[in-house]
Amino acid sequence: MNKTITWTASALLATTLLLPTAASAEQVVDKTIITLGESLGAKDKAWVLSRLNAPEGITPIIATSADEEKYLGKNIPQSQRGGNMYSSAKIELAEKGDGLSVATENITWVTKDMYLNALVTAGVTDADITITSPYKVTGTSALTGIMKAYDQTSSETGIKLTDERKDLAQQELSVTSDVGKTVGTDKVADLMNEIKAEIAKQKPETKVEIENVIVQVIQNNNINLSDAQMERLTGLFNQMEKADLNWGQIETGLKDAGQNIQSFATSEETKGFFAKLFDGLSAFFNSIAGLFK
Structure with missing residues (x-):
């Protein structure tokens, strides 16, 4: 009886030692973090991991509806969040001063620049982030996963997102969406960036001064906003000012926000395709030129 108990205890201990623990889980591998939406099935999950070229041995961070x-x-609001959790992300940590870049695929609501604005406001810096989904989705699951990832890996990334800044990032996303209904989703992020740049430059100290900066930028761009939208914009940037954000740092983090970063455009497969296309076109035009020699 005692031998049986001893053997069982030893086997249990050995099995336990073989199981991965939270402490030994590798959430950061080769300066890379992967987040997955919890609604992904096994097949979809495999597709996303392949699409994002996830490093071997990495433990993805799962974004749940409770996290969202x-x-x-x-x-x-839930109506803008979509319901299911499919969008996922790859975070590649960069060197200090490299800035933040975002590329997206199959994302319908959160634009690339909206991600950039929200993440920089939240305190994320110096990373190349790729967001994808096997289906067309709003993209809020990926944003949730990214926030959760930085919370869970702060010791590795050196970035600690405060509750205040995460709340400001939420508010900014909401206000940007609202103003975008008037300005257009393709232009609203540029408007927000310009306001931030002017605040960094003019350094307003009161709510009235902040409102004057916003009015100046809006008038310079011939934009007409409702009183409610103006109040939301002024309230948001006034809260940002009270939070004592480093506006210069935010402006620097947004320098590349207007660039057209196309999804996966630098992949070897894509490079190979365009190289073959270029070679084919070169051969074609050379053959035509030969006819006139």
Whole structure:
């Protein structure tokens, strides 16, 4: 009886030692973090991991609906969040000063620049982020996953997102969406960036001064906003000012926000395709030129 108990205990201990623990899980591998939406099935999950070229041995961070409620629920209504959790992300940590870049695929609501604005406001810097989904989705799951990832890996990334800045990022996403209904989703991020740049430059100290900066930028761009939209914009940037954000740092982080970063355009497969296309066109035009010699 005692031998049986001893053997069972030893086997259990050996099995336990073989199982991965939270402490030994590798959430950061080769300066890379992967997040996955919890609604992904096994096949979809495999597709996303392949698409993102996830490093071997990495433990993805799963973004759940409860996480989405925590990180976005206060300011982003469920109707804009979509319901299912499919969008996922790859975060490649960069060197200090490299800035933040975002590429997206199959994302319908959160634009690339909206991600950039929200993440920089939240305190994310110096990373190349790729967001994808096997289906067309709003993209809030990926944003949730990114926020959660930085919370869970702060010791590795050196970046600690405060609750205040995460809340400001939520509010900014909500206000940007609202103003975008008037300005257009393709232009609203540029407007927000310009306001931030002017605040960094003019350094307003009161709510009235902040409102004057916003009015100046809006008038320079011949934009007409409702009183409610103006109030939301002024309230948002006034809260940012009270939070004592480093506007210069935010402006620097947004320098590349207007660039057209196309999804996966630098992949070897894509490079190979365009190289073959270029070679084919070169051969074609050379053959035509030969006819006139």
